[in-house]
Amino acid sequence: MHDVFRALADPIRRDLLDRLYKKDGQSLGQLCKSLSIRRQSVSQHLEILEEANLILTLKRGREKMHYLNPAPIQEISERWLKKYEKRRLQALQELKESLEDPKK
Structure with a gap:
């Protein structure tokens, strides 16, 4: 790498x-x-x-x-980018849910 x-x-x-x-x-x-x-x-x-x-x-x-x-670039994406993207998407999902249902 x-x-x-x-x-x-x-x-x-x-x-x-x-x-x-x-x-x-x-x-x-x-x-x-x-x-x-x-x-x-x-x-x-x-x-x-x-x-x-x-x-x-x-x-x-x-x-x-x-x-x-493109295989080595794909490996970088999988190892270094997607794991951080997952956290950000989860935070956005939680924000969306809290805005849609303020009782939570």
């Missing part, structure tokens, strides 16, 4: 994930378009995302295609 948080901490890597979310299965060249950093830097960012298991790669001929792997 540490690698996932480290990978997500960088805005360029988050941008790359957003690009793959919008259009999955892109080459390095496609992902470099409209980025203001060198191709080698993009490649290094993709390597970090791959090590964190946030992207998967497949070779297609001479190209390496990059695909989003």
Whole structure:
């Protein structure tokens, strides 16, 4: 999980994930378009995302295609976000019930 948080901490890597979310299965060249950093830097960012298991790669001929792997982000959601959301929703439910029935 540490690698996932480290990978997500960088805005360029988050941008790359957003690009793959919008259009999955892109080459390095496609992902470099409209980025203001060198191709080698993009490649290094993709390597970090791959090590964190946030992207998967497949070779297609001479190209390496990059695909989003949402599983680690889902794990973060389940472990870190949903448990806090549950408490907040329960508090809202209790407030709703108390407002609807002031005798409680």
